[in-house]
Structure formats: C-alpha cells, structure tokens
Amino acid sequence: MTNTSRLWIKNTLVYALLLIGSAVMLIPFIWMLSTSLKESYQVFTWPPKWIPDPIKWSNYVTAFTSLPFGKWFNNTLIITGANIVGAVLSCTLVSYGFARFRARGKNLFFILTLSTMMLPDTVTMIPKFFMFSQMGWINTFYPLIVPLFFGKAYFIFLLRQFFMAIPADLEEAAKIDGASTFGILWRVILPLTIPAIVTITIFQFNDSWKDFMQPILYLSKPDLYTLTLGINFFKSQNNIQWNFLMAASVVTMLPSLFFYFIGQKYFVESITLTGMKG
Numbered sequence: 001m002t003n004t005s006r007l008w009i010k011n012t013l014v015y016a017l018l019l020i021g022s023a024v025m026l027i028p029f030i031w032m033l034s035t036s037l038k039e040s041y042q043v044f045t046w047p048p049k050w051i052p053d054p055i056k057w058s059n060y061v062t063a064f065t066s067l068p069f070g071k072w073f074n075n076t077l078i079i080t081g082a083n084i085v086g087a088v089l090s091c092t093l094v095s096y097g098f099a100r101f102r103a104r105g106k107n108l109f110f111i112l113t114l115s116t117m118m119l120p121d122t123v124t125m126i127p128k129f130f131m132f133s134q135m136g137w138i139n140t141f142y143p144l145i146v147p148l149f150f151g152k153a154y155f156i157f158l159l160r161q162f163f164m165a166i167p168a169d170l171e172e173a174a175k176i177d178g179a180s181t182f183g184i185l186w187r188v189i190l191p192l193t194i195p196a197i198v199t200i201t202i203f204q205f206n207d208s209w210k211d212f213m214q215p216i217l218y219l220s221k222p223d224l225y226t227l228t229l230g231i232n233f234f235k236s237q238n239n240i241q242w243n244f245l246m247a248a249s250v251v252t253m254l255p256s257l258f259f260y261f262i263g264q265k266y267f268v269e270s271i272t273l274t275g276m277k278g
Contacts, residue, residue, distance in 0.1 A: 009273050036060070036246035043242045056243070060251065063234075063244040071223065072230035079207040079215075079226065086148035087155055087204045088197060095159035096149050096185055100171070110160070117153045121213070129217055143218045145212075148204070155200045162196040163189065206256050227252045 031052070035043055036059055037052040038192040051227060056263045064070065097103075098110050175223060190197070212228040225233065230253065234245055 003197070014092075032246045033250055035243055036250050038243050039240055040243055059243050059247045063247040066244065067230060067234060069223070069227070069230055069248060071228050072225045075141075075224060076226040076228075079141055080205055082141075082145040083148045083208040084204050085153055085200055086145065087200060090149050090151040091155040091159055091200065092190070092193075092197075095156045096163055096189065098156065098160045099163035099276060100168075113153050113156055117157075125213075125217070132218065138218055139221050139224060140218075141224070144208075144214055144231050152204075155203070158200060159193065159196050161266075162193055166192055202259055209252075209256055 004204050018196070026089050031048075034050050034052060037055045037057065038049070038059075039054075041051075042049050044255060094113075098106060132138060135142075153160075170188055170192075171184050179187065210228060211226070212232070215226045215229050216232075219229060222233070227248075230249055231245065234240070234248060248269065
C-alpha cells in the first residue's frame with residue numbers, strides 16, 4: 001500500500017469520525033427544532049416522529065405572544081449590550097497597561113488578576129449579593145452590568161497577550177509623530193486587535209445572553225426578567241406546552257449562533273495569534 005493510499009484512508013476515517021460526532025452532537029438541536037414545529041399530541045409519541053405533520057409555524061407566534069417575551073428580549077439585549085461595552089472598554093485599557101507600561105509591581109498585579117480566575121463564582125455569590133443588597137441594587141440591572149466595567153481576568157489575559165505580539169516599533173513611530181498614549185491605542189493598536197476584540201465580544205455576548213444564575217439572584221419582578229428567566233417561568237407553568245417551550249428556546253439560541261458564525265474568522269485568528277508571544 002502506497003503512502004498516498006494510507007493518507008487517503010486516514011483522512012477518510014478522520015472525516016467519518018468527525019461527521020459521526022457532529023451528527024450525535026446535533027441530535028438534541030434537531031429534536032428541539034422538530035418539537036417546536038409539532039402539535040402538542042405529537043411531542044411524546046412513540047416511535048418518535050422526527051418530521052412534524054403538519055408543520056406548525058404558528059407555534060413560534062403563540063410562544064412569543066402568550067407571555068411577554070418581547071419585553072424579556074429587550075431586557076436581555078440591554079444587559080448583554082452594556083456588558084459587551086463594559087468588558088471591551090475596561091479590559092482593553094487594563095490589558096494595554098499590563099502589556100506596554102513599565103511600573104513597579106506590574107507583574108505581581110497581573111498574577112493577582114489571573115488568580116481571580118481560579119476563584120469559583122459560587123464562593124463570591126453570597127458576598128456579592130449581600131453587597132448589592134446593601135447598595136439597593138436588587139431588582140435592577142446594575143448588578144448584572146456594573147461589574148463588567150471593572151474588567152474580566154480572562155479577557156485581560158487574552159488582550160494582553162495579543163498586544164504583546166504587536167511590534168513596539170509601531171508605537172515608537174507614532175510617538176515620534178506626536179501621538180499621545182490614548183491616540184496610539186485608538187489609532188494604531190486597536191485597528192490591529194480587531195480579531196481579539198471580536199473574540200471577547202463573542203464570548204461576552206454568549207455569557208450574558210445565556211446567563212441564568214446572576215439574573216435569578218437579582219431579578220424577581222417579571223417585568224425585569226431576561227430570556228433565560230422567562231423560559232424558566234414558562235417551564236414552571238402547570239400545563240406546560242413543550243412545543244411552545246422549544247419554539248422559544250430555538251429563537252433564544254439563534255443570536256448566539258449568528259454572532260459566532262459572523263465572527264468565526266476573527267475568533268480563529270485571535271486564538272492563533274494570542275499564543276505567539278508571552
């Protein structure tokens with residue numbers, strides 16, 4: 001057997017395994033999509049009916065009109081958008097300082113920043129709730145938004161590594177031309193870090209959009225619910241309609257898929273370049 005034949009067989013096996021793995025991973029999504037288009041009596045039929053008959057597109061309309069999903073969608077959008085702005089703004093400034101400024105104890109503070117990634121959220125959950133309760137922020141969006149304006153350790157690490165991969169000669173040339181520190185960051189560095197910015201935007205969007213634990217801690221008024229709380233409220237109803245619940249879940253999931261596929265190119269580029277220099 002020639003080397004070409006061996007390579008062809010190897011590639012065929014690898015792609016076959018990848019296709020089988022992908023199919024297995026897609027089964028829950030296909031079932032959710034199928035259920036969202038079924039009549040109620042078809043949801044638990046046996047053997048399972050994968051292709052709905054008839055196809056009920058009206059399930060999506062019913063799901064989003066029976067409960068105030070529009071309001072919950074707006075709440076989620078506000079929180080997610082504010083979190084993205086806060087994360088990008090704060091983490092960019094902090095990581096640029098760690099990457100370029102010379103200051104005593106800089107490396108120690110960077111290590112302390114990274115050490116917060118090892119602290120489970122469950123450890124800080126109660127102290128944060130008590131603090132925000134004393135501040136009168138319960139049943140407001142502040143506990144879900146304000147912390148992101150003070151940075152996020154993983155994003156700081158990611159951007160710092162990306163900044164360090166950019167040649168310092170570019171900044172020196174800008175300084176000779178009279179550019180200020182913020183001018184260099186805005187006009188020289190940020191255009192080169194678009195892949196990293198897009199990556200943290202995708203990560204933060206996904207984290208905020210699907211977050212359940214934080215909203216359930218701080219939001220108890222239905223008017224302030226996010227989509228995850230709304231779907232949980234939907235599920236807690238006595239006469240739950242699984243086809244409507246799956247329809248709401250499909251629509252809730254689509255923005256994350258959309259943003260990932262739009263930014264996939266930048267995401268891969270950022271992960272590749274981040275580890276080039278430490």
